[in-house]
Amino acid sequence: MPSEESLVRRAQNNDQEAFAQLYEEHFDKIYRYLALRVGNEMEVEDMTQQVFLNALRSISSFRWRGVPFSAWLYRIAHNQAVDHLRKKRKRASVPLDESLISSGDSPHSTTELKMDVEQLLQATRRLTEAQREVISLRFSSELSIARVARIMDKSEGAVKALQHSAIVALRRTMLVTEQ
Amino acid sequence: MKKDKEFNNIFDECLERIVVDGETLEQCLERYPEQAAELKPLLETVLVVKEASAVEPRPEFKARARYQFRSALQEKAAPKRRPFFGWVPRWATALAIVLVVLMAGGGTVAAASNSMPDSILYPVKLATENVQLALTTSELSRARLCAGFADRRVVEIIYMADRGDAHQVEVITRRLDDRLDMLVVLVSELEADDANGAEAMLSVPDGGDMEPLLVEETAGQGRGHGQPQNRAGLRVVVAGSAANNHAVMWAMLDEVPESVREALLEAIAVLEDGYEDVLQALE
Known part of the structure; x- marks a missing residue:
């Protein structure tokens, strides 16, 4: 099992398999993180996809300075969630989404x-x-x-x-x- | 303050024991009888929170998101991994440049490669594909390109189906059919492999359960990671693409508006027949 650091370095060198592996590893967790922050299923889905597309676009800017890749990924998700909630706050509050499915x-x-x-x-x-x-x-x-x-x-x-x-x-x- | 800090540490230790080590709430409370009364309601709350927050993405969404992400990966890697004009003779380079400039300009072509059928750049994308095919001399490389273009058509079908455009789904389905037909012709002309098997010719990535990614590549490049080098390797890649495309299209059926379902079913039928023919030709 390659380390996260080696996967990220390979992904930065355009190794698709490495990036695909990072994607699989973090996708569900980022989804769950956003689900609890945002609440609306459709919005959570869009934002989860956007997190990874943003990561793909800016992976070359990521530097190893003792901060794990996941921290960088969650930072992207966090910024998106904050931005989204700020915009949403201006509108009337939306009822909670009942379609979020628990894993039971x-x-x-x-x-x-x-x-x-x-x-x-x-x-x-x-x-x-x-x-x-x-x-x-x-x-x-x-x-x-x-x-x-x-x-x-x-x-x-x-x-x-x-x-x-x-x-x-x-x-x-x-x-x-x-x- | 110090007491708070101590309690927070105990609380977190209990959390780790319950969440990570699988210890029961009671076992944890027995370790800290003095704090048990304060710990119990908090740990119970954590268990509820943890259980409630274990939401899962819908499988259809996961399949679609994965597919779109992989398409984006391919698009991103393509220009850097393919020195498009590195291998061709000078006359071909000049011709390609003239064609590209005539069509719209280099930046537009790069942008067009990500375009969808409802974009004004989409005709440039299709024209660029034809130029790529025309400039590729090796049959295997052309087959790989063609298979990659078929993948693109599938992404476009999904995109247009998602937007409820049945007419565009039908139009792109015909293009998919054309690409798969062309692929059948190309692979029929490939030479038979030597003794090496597909396993030797297709490098499989670590961590296994990923379907092989197909990357478009022009002839003359060295062996790339995950690239088929003969017809057996190509067969593995095409089979992976066929399975993946098929699964994603089926997953989309429940997602799209009723008005598009019929067109999407037709696209699935074309995809099934087309890939079956390609795989048969690769036997």
Whole structure:
């Protein structure tokens, strides 16, 4: 299994297979990250594709300075999400998308999880930008604290604190919703 | 403050144990009896959040996105990997330049290679393909080009189907048919391989489950990564393209407006017949 660094170097030299491998490795995670940030399925799909097309266009500008490739990719996704949400904020709020599908297998669990997705999307809107970012990266994309810290350009301690405060806030919102 | 920091560390450690190591909530709480009361609701919330956020992209979307990304990859790699005029005699270079300038100018041609049928640059794209074919002398290279152009037609069909343009889907389907017919003729003229098998002639990328990518290439280049060097190698690539194109088109059927479905079904039938003929000719 080639290292991420060697894959990126090959991709920068126009090696299509290397870039295709990076794409496969990160596609679902970027999708999940955007799903929790943006919420609307169609928009999430468009933006996920755009992240990789932007990455393809600007891969030559990526430099290894101790920052992993995924951090760069999430930075592109983050910028797109922020830009998108800024534009969207000017318009009336759009209802949450019910078509986002959770990966639960049985019809029963799908129904339950779907409710949870909606609840979660609604709850994350009450978080601060940084808290939402931590939740998306940590639990949707399943990244380690160290990696999240690099992506967000924060210390690991700061990320842990954000994670804690975000979970407390989500807990509070969920309890209120249940009542 | 220090207490908060300590709690955050414990909380995160529990998270790692549950999420990464598969430890149960109870096991984790037993490790930290003093913090258990505070940890429990938070960890429960994390489990709900984690489960809820495990959304998956739709398979049709994934297939379409992958296809479009690979097309973009090919388009990006093509100009740099192909010193288009590097191998041809001077007279051919001059002729090609004249043709290209007459058609629209170099920048336009480069932009045209990404164009879709609803773009004004699309005729330039088709004309450039014909010039490329005319300037390529080796049968194998022409066959590879032709197979790559067939892939382009499939992308265009998907693009126009997505936009609900049944007429354009029909028009491009005819072009796809022409390309696949031409491919049959070209591969029929290829010489039989020597003892080397397809495996030896087609370098397979690491990490395996990727379909081989077809890259258009003109004659005279050295052996490229993933490039077929004989008819057996070409067969592997064409079979991969056929399977991929077929899967993407089928996946699109549920996505497109009802008005385009019939045209898309016809395109699938043409694609199936065409590739079957090509693969038979490559036997």
